[in-house]
Amino acid sequence: MSISELKKYDFILASKSPRRQFLLKSLGLNFETHTKDVDESFPETLKAEEIPLYLSKKKAEAFDEELNDNTVVITADTIVWINGQVLNKPEDFDDAVRMLRMLSGNMHEVFTGVCLKSKEKTKTFFARTKVYFKPLSQSDIEYYIHNYKPYDKAGAYGAQECLPAGMNPCSEEEVKFLKEMNKLDLIESSRAEMKAGSGYFAVDRIDGPYFNVMGLPIKELYEELIVF
Numbered sequence: 001m002s003i004s005e006l007k008k009y010d011f012i013l014a015s016k017s018p019r020r021q022f023l024l025k026s027l028g029l030n031f032e033t034h035t036k037d038v039d040e041s042f043p044e045t046l047k048a049e050e051i052p053l054y055l056s057k058k059k060a061e062a063f064d065e066e067l068n069d070n071t072v073v074i075t076a077d078t079i080v081w082i083n084g085q086v087l088n089k090p091e092d093f094d095d096a097v098r099m100l101r102m103l104s105g106n107m108h109e110v111f112t113g114v115c116l117k118s119k120e121k122t123k124t125f126f127a128r129t130k131v132y133f134k135p136l137s138q139s140d141i142e143y144y145i146h147n148y149k150p151y152d153k154a155g156a157y158g159a160q161e162c163l164p165a166g167m168n169p170c171s172e173e174e175v176k177f178l179k180e181m182n183k184l185d186l187i188e189s190s191r192a193e194m195k196a197g198s199g200y201f202a203v204d205r206i207d208g209p210y211f212n213v214m215g216l217p218i219k220e221l222y223e224e225l226i227v228f
Contacts, residue, residue: 006029006225006226007028007029007030008070009070009071009072010032010070010071010072011024011029011030011031011032011071011072011073011074012031012032012033012034012063012066012071012072012073012074013031013032013033013034013073013074014033014034014035014036014059014060014062014063014073014074014075015033015035015074015075015076015215016033016035016152017152017215017216019158019160019214019215019216020076020214020215020216021033022190023190023211023214023215023216023218024074024216024218024221026183026186026189026190026218027181027218027221027222031074034063036059036062036063038058038059038062039058040055040058040077040088042054042055042058047084048081048109048111049111049113049126049128051077051079051086051111051113052076052077052078052079052111052112052113052126053113053115053124053126054113055077055113056075056076056077056113056114056115056124057075057113057115057117057122057124059075059077059115060073060075060115060116060117060122061117063117067117067118067119068119069118069119069120071118071119072116072117072118072228073115073116073117073118074114074115074116074221075114075115075117076112076113076114076115076215076216077112077113078110078111078112078113078154078212078215079110079111079154079155080099080103080108080109080110080154080155081108081109081110081111082102082103082106082107082108082109083102085102087099087102087108087154087155087156088154089151089152089153089154089156090150090151090156092151093145095156096145096150096151096156097141097142097145099155099156099157100136100141100144100145100156100157100202101136101141103133103136103155103157103202104133104134104135104136104141104202105133105134105135105136106132106133107130107131107132107133108130108131108133108155109128109129109130109131110128110129110131110154110155110159110208110212110213111126111127111128112126112127112212112215112216112217113125113126114126114127114216114217114220114221114224116224116225116228118228121228123224123228125220125224127208127209127212127217127220128208128212129206129207129208129209129210129212129213130206130207130208131159131203131206131207131213132203132204132205132206132207133202133203133204134201134202134203134204136202140202144157144161144162144202148161154215157202158214159203159206159210159213159214160190160214162201162202162203163201163203164201164203165201167203168187169187169203169206169210169213170187170209170210170211171206171207171208171209171210173209173219174209174210174211174219177218177219177222181222187210190211190214
C-alpha cells in the first residue's frame with residue numbers, strides 16, 4: 001500500500017502537539033485533529049517503552065465508539081527515560097529546571113509509543129533514540145526555559161530547538177527514507193517550522209531516529225501504516 005492508497009482512509013490524529021501535526025502532514029496524509037481528555041496515569045511497574053505504548057493505546061481506546069470501517073485513529077506518547085526514571089512534561093518552571101539539570105552532560109533515551117486503531121484492529125509500536133546533552137550551566141537552563149517555554153515537551157526540551165547550526169540530526173535510515181519520499185527538505189523545514197536555532201545548543205549528538213525525539217517517528221509510522 002502506498003501513500004496514495006492510504007488517502008482513501010479517514011485519519012484522526014489524536015494530538016494537540018504542533019510538532020506531530022506538522023510531521024504527519026509532511027507525509028502527505030489527509031487527517032483531522034481530534035483529542036479527548038484521557039487519564040494519563042500508568043502502572044508504576046511499567047518501564048521505558050512500556051509506558052508510552054500503554055498510554056498511546058489508552059488514548060486510542062477512547063475513540064472506540066467513533067470508529068467506522070474507513071477510520072483510523074493515530075495516537076502517540078513520548079517520554080524521556082534517564083537513570084531508570086521517566087520524565088514527562090514539566091509541571092512548572094522549577095520542574096523544567098530539575099529535568100534539564102538531570103539531562104545536562106548525560107545521555108538519555110527518548111521513547112515514543114504509537115497506536116494505530118481502526119474498527120477491526122489495533123497495532124502498537126515504538127521507536128527509541130539516544131540523545132547526548134552537553135553540560136549546561138544554570139544560566140543556559142534558565143535562558144532556554146524563559147525563551148522556549150518547553151512545558152508541552154517531555155523532558156522539558158525540544159530537540160529541534162537545541163541542535164548546533166549545520167548539524168544533520170537524522171539517522172542514515174531516516175535520510176534514505178526522506179530521499180525515497182522526495183522529502184529531504186523536511187530536515188531543515190522542521191527546524192524552521194519550530195523556530196529553532198536561536199542560540200541554545202544543548203544536544204551533542206543523536207543516535208537513532210530524530211523525528212522520534214520530535215514526537216512522531218515518521219519513517220516507522222509510514223512502514224506500519226502501509227501494512228496496517
